Amino acid sequence: MSVRSRKVAVLLAAYNGMEWIEAQLTSILHQSLVDVTVYISVDPSSDGTESWCAHYAKMHPEIVVLPEHGKFGSASRNFFRLIRDVDFDTYDFLAFADQDDLWHIDKLSRAIEAICEKKVDAYSSNVTAFWSDGRTHLLDKAQPQVAWDYLFEAAGPGCTYVMTNELATSMKHAVCQNWIKIQDVSLHDWYCYAFARSNGFTWYIDPRPSMDYRQHARNQVGANKGWKPLLARYSMINDGWWFGQIKILSQLFGRAASPITHDCLRLGCPQLIRLSFKAWQCRRRKRDKILFFIICWVGAFSVSKLK
Known part of the structure; x- marks a missing residue:
């Protein structure tokens, strides 16, 4: 099934991201066969990320920077703000992005193709972790899903997640309805996977990596290696x-x-x-x-x- 011109809303949470965010946005805007809009929410930063994103958005109509919100203090709260505040009614799919990775050019088109062919509601994938010294390592999260895994772990890095509009809309409603309680959730990717599986939505974890997952000292979670x-x-x-x-x-x-x-x-x-x-x-x-x-x-x- 062709994925050409499918509309995808990409939610990107940023914080002190000047060192890598431009390369990441370039990899997102160059996605093949899909129509992408990137929504950026910036946690107040000390390196000029807010002003840079505002300037970048003026040059790229596919970029939308959300209004200043105040301090979030964690990536998960920033992502929950994006889910709550972005109107994705007109999009076919919703995806998450971190500020410091590099997406393969077919990341979104391959995810959408898998969702359509396998008739599932959400997609995630393995990633290739990489370090500044040239080391790489495959992070394998594609083991078969089991009865209760969603209550104990995520479906892999949230930056690989792609969800149908139906799932995303249902999740948005739940996030808004439980806004106060959800501030206690530490990992948005774990929440999204648990929400989907708990509510009867189906999920596919792709063994083939869809992106390069940058490792550095400021990773909130990072690669589980060693x-x-x-x-x-x-x-x-x-x-x-x-x-x-x-x-x-x-x-x-x-x-x-x-x-x-x-x-x-x-x-x-x-x-x-x-x-x-x-x-x-x-x-x-x-x-x-x-x-x-x-x-x-x-x-x-x-x-x-x-x-």
């Missing part, structure tokens, strides 16, 4: 952040009463042991399933010692 990021993620689980986010998402999507999230919300010794045996339903990648199992047992042991 032991250092793995330990950092373990720390986020161990200090309660991860299960806290699961609780928020479960409540937002009416999943708090399900058996698996019931165990996540209580986190006593029996609940953690039961949860450990559901690891294969909670994460996609085998390594993550095993880590999930171990963390549940370590947590159960810690809880039992406190009694």
Whole structure:
């Protein structure tokens, strides 16, 4: 099915992005076979990002800079502002963009083709992480989806997400309806995947990379490669952040009463042991399933010692 002239609204959250944003916007504006409009929301920056984006938009009618909003403090809040404030009724698809990556020229057209051919509502893909010293690494997020993975992880980097208007409109309504509570959600990409799967929308994760994912010191999350990021993620689980986010998402999507999230919300010794045996339903990648199992047992042991 041809994707020519499909209209795509691209939402880009910016903050202190002067070093890389021009190269990223160039890669977005040069997308093949699609009609793109980029909406930029800038978190107050100290490097001139606001004024540069305003000047760039004057030279490129495909760029729209949203009015100043004040400080967001996180990429997720900035993206939620974009979802709330951008009118995408006239667009066929919605996509997210970070300020510092490089898109393959067919990123959007290939995503739309996959959505149409597979008759799904959303698309994400693997990415090629790259560093300034020339290193590259494939980030593989395309393992088969499982029953409850959406409550425990995202579908890969949000900058690969492409969604139909139907899904995007439904999600926009939910974001507006739960605006206060949604400010507690730390990762917009996790929220979007969880919203889609919780509400019966279908999702395809493409094993073929669609973009180059820049790695640098200011990445909010970044590439999960090696032991250092793995330990950092373990720390986020161990200090309660991860299960806290699961609780928020479960409540937002009416999943708090399900058996698996019931165990996540209580986190006593029996609940953690039961949860450990559901690891294969909670994460996609085998390594993550095993880590999930171990963390549940370590947590159960810690809880039992406190009694």
